[in-house]
Amino acid sequence: MASQEQLSAIKRAKVLMVGAGGIGCELLKTLALSGFQDIHIIDMDTIEVSNLNRQFLFRQSHVARDAVLRFRPNISITPYHANVKESCFNVDFFKEFDVVLNGLDNLDARRHVNRLCLAADIPLVESGTTGFLGQVTVHLKGKTECYECQPKPAPKTYPVCTITSTPSKFVHCIVWAKDLLFAKLFGDKNQENDLNVRSSDTANLSEHSEDVFECRKDEDIERYGRRIYDHVFGHNIEVALSNEETWKNRNKPRPIYSKDVLPEEQTKENGNEEKGCAADDVSAMDIGNLTFDKDDQLAVEFVTAAANIRASSFGIPLHSLFEAKGIAGNIVHAVATTNAIIAGLIVIEAIKVLQKDNNNYRMTYCLEHPSRKLLLMPVEPYEPNRSCYVCSETPLSLEVNTQRSKLRDFVEKIIKAKLGMNFPLIMQGASILYEVGEDLEEDMVAIYAANLEKALSELPSPVTSGSVLTVEDLQQEFSCSINIKHREEFDEEKEPDGMLLTGWVEAPVDNDNNKPIRNDESTSNALPSVETLEGEKDDEIQETSEVVEAFAGKKRKLSEVSEVTAPDPSGPSSINQNKPEKLDIDDKDDELIISDDWESLTKKKKL
Ligand SMILES: Nc1ncnc2c1ncn2[C@@H]1O[C@H](COP(=O)(O)OP(=O)(O)OP(=O)(O)O)[C@@H](O)[C@H]1O
Numbered sequence: 001m002a003s004q005e006q007l008s009a010i011k012r013a014k015v016l017m018v019g020a021g022g023i024g025c026e027l028l029k030t031l032a033l034s035g036f037q038d039i040h041i042i043d044m045d046t047i048e049v050s051n052l053n054r055q056f057l058f059r060q061s062h063v064a065r066d067a068v069l070r071f072r073p074n075i076s077i078t079p080y081h082a083n084v085k086e087s088c089f090n091v092d093f094f095k096e097f098d099v100v101l102n103g104l105d106n107l108d109a110r111r112h113v114n115r116l117c118l119a120a121d122i123p124l125v126e127s128g129t130t131g132f133l134g135q136v137t138v139h140l141k142g143k144t145e146c147y148e149c150q151p152k153p154a155p156k157t158y159p160v161c162t163i164t165s166t167p168s169k170f171v172h173c174i175v176w177a178k179d180l181l182f183a184k185l186f187g188d189k190n191q192e193n194d195l196n197v198r199s200s201d202t203a204n205l206s207e208h209s210e211d212v213f214e215c216r217k218d219e220d221i222e223r224y225g226r227r228i229y230d231h232v233f234g235h236n237i238e239v240a241l242s243n244e245e246t247w248k249n250r251n252k253p254r255p256i257y258s259k260d261v262l263p264e265e266q267t268k269e270n271g272n273e274e275k276g277c278a279a280d281d282v283s284a285m286d287i288g289n290l291t292f293d294k295d296d297q298l299a300v301e302f303v304t305a306a307a308n309i310r311a312s313s314f315g316i317p318l319h320s321l322f323e324a325k326g327i328a329g330n331i332v333h334a335v336a337t338t339n340a341i342i343a344g345l346i347v348i349e350a351i352k353v354l355q356k357d358n359n360n361y362r363m364t365y366c367l368e369h370p371s372r373k374l375l376l377m378p379v380e381p382y383e384p385n386r387s388c389y390v391c392s393e394t395p396l397s398l399e400v401n402t403q404r405s406k407l408r409d410f411v412e413k414i415i416k417a418k419l420g421m422n423f424p425l426i427m428q429g430a431s432i433l434y435e436v437g438e439d440l441e442e443d444m445v446a447i448y449a450a451n452l453e454k455a456l457s458e459l460p461s462p463v464t465s466g467s468v469l470t471v472e473d474l475q476q477e478f479s480c481s482i483n484i485k486h487r488e489e490f491d492e493e494k495e496p497d498g499m500l501l502t503g504w505v506e507a508p509v510d511n512d513n514n515k516p517i518r519n520d521e522s523t524s525n526a527l528p529s530v531e532t533l534e535g536e537k538d539d540e541i542q543e544t545s546e547v548v549e550a551f552a553g554k555k556r557k558l559s560e561v562s563e564v565t566a567p568d569p570s571g572p573s574s575i576n577q578n579k580p581e582k583l584d585i586d587d588k589d590d591e592l593i594i595s596d597d598w599e600s601l602t603k604k605k606k607l
């Protein structure tokens with residue numbers, strides 16, 4: 001039962017929810033049932049069919065708002081059908097709220113909201129789920145870590161040679177089918193693509209030799225399809241086989257040609273009968289612009305089929321459409337109960353925030369294996385990381401070849417990809433090197449466009465070793481400094497960006513010795529990306545649970561944190577370096593404890 005004090009804090013509060021998906025929908029219901037009266041919701045999407053099974057309030061085309069208003073007619077729910085990154089959701093907008101509650105599914109939007117909450121000094125309650133795993137964290141400027149204080153695990157990536165030549169798991173075949181074959185056939189024609197697109201008779205010719213993916217004059221669609229099939233599943237496998245070194249300790253793949261799977265006559269018959277079937281579903285207009293979308297059934301079917309043919313070549317077990325979709329979309333199939341638990345925990349933390357109950361905030365992990373009696377693992381939040389480039393003023397350092405790297409590389413690979421800025425302004429001292437904005441004068445736009453193509457050391461205000469750049473995102477009201485250090489050479493394989501950003505380090509990527517290809521981001525906050533349905537999944541989950549259990553063995557005080565490196569609150573995967581001692585609870589007792597109080601647990605142990 002809520003106290004009078006809590007009830008009045010709840011009634012007075014104006015809350016902003018960002019994201020109305022699996023978690024958000026549950027959250028809206030729980031907020032309404034808990035007595036919140038003024039709720040604003042930003043979500044950029046309309047209802048996705050793949051979410052319907054767990055967005056109970058959206059069923060049968062009811063929008064969440066209307067559904068909730070039916071049982072709480074007197075509360076105010078204000079929806080914004082928009083991207084939270086739009087400029088109308090600026091710092092002033094955020095300042096109107098008492099607390100912001102995130103139910104997002106991507107890192108980019110989460111980082112954006114984190115920065116706005118810091119700039120507006122509004123508390124943020126973050127959340128994420130991945131299947132049975134989930135977490136809720138509380139972020140208050142200056143008091144606890146911000147969402148970006150700890151580097152987030154990078155999305156799972158794979159070395160190029162594994163994808164192009166030596167796949168050993170089904171996920172490698174999926175990445176190949178999705179990021180190389182699908183992209184080459186249906187995406188931008190001029191893209192850089194690691195698929196071998198030259199046939200044997202043209203392989204020795206200049207790089208202007210024929211791209212086999214070009215449809216030849218007067219070539220009918222069946223013949224074209226057959227040619228592509230033979231090239232990617234037959235010829236390319238032969239090319240890979242010709243490198244004998246590769247197969248010394250590996251099973252050799254088997255080339256598959258269309259004639260092996262589809263006899264000539266049958267092709268013609270079926271070809272004639274089924275002619276036009278794909279064309280009915282895909283608009284010719286879209287071809288050339290498509291990127292893989294897990295909600296596009298035809299794209300999923302294509303990728304599943306192509307991945308299975310490749311898997312069969314390499315002796316990898318085949319997978320169903322459902323399984324392949326999960327892997328291709330990096331979907332850890334959502335568990336409605338986890339979302340409900342997480343939504344409840346968000347509301348509990350939100351109420352503490354409203355009451356300024358500073359000593360009782362908890363980051364709570366929802367575990368998958370409650371075998372050690374714990375389903376929920378509460379941990380005290382950590383102090384802000386003093387070297388966080390987002391919430392502290394610590395400068396970053398960048399090693400870069402200032403004579404070779406262009407400003408464009410710096411903007412794309414560092415400012416946008418690594419620092420997550422949308423509208424960057426780059427300055428050296430008082431001179432502006434680059435700026436994005438709608439109200440820029442034309443001549444300035446031209447100057448900045450020209451700057452993008454210049455090497456850093458050739459800019460109007462040359463950037464050389466020892467330069468200090470200030471980078472700002474005006475929309476996020478966020479700025480940081482970057483100390484530049486010239487470095488002549490970079491390892492192309494290990495440092496493919498040709499630059500090295502330090503001061504804030506990304507979690508290590510599973511990167512052999514090649515430039516990585518990534519699978520899509522996990523939907524989770526930053527829980528370790530778990531490959532659904534893959535053999536390695538179990539190991540990962542096992543490790544995750546163990547680590548969380550170990551981590552939970554000790555409740556950390558804010559004051560202790562400076563002595564030891566804080567674990568990553570956004571995901572248990574990177575915390576094993578500082579494993580506190582494990583709690584040894586008798587496993588035979590089946591009773592499940594949902595703990596909100598660590599002391600009571602340890603007491604129980606003694607008893
Ligand atoms: N930049 C953004 N601006 C506004 N809304 C966003 C933005 N990015 C993502 N969203 C919304 O966040 C919601 C995330 O919900 P989604 O169901 O995908 O994940 P979830 O809540 O973690 O739960 P689950 O994956 O378990 O269903 C989506 O409705 C999506 O439209």
Ligand SMILES: [Zn+2]
Pocket residue numbers: 145146147148149150384385388389390391392
């Ligand atoms: Zn921080």
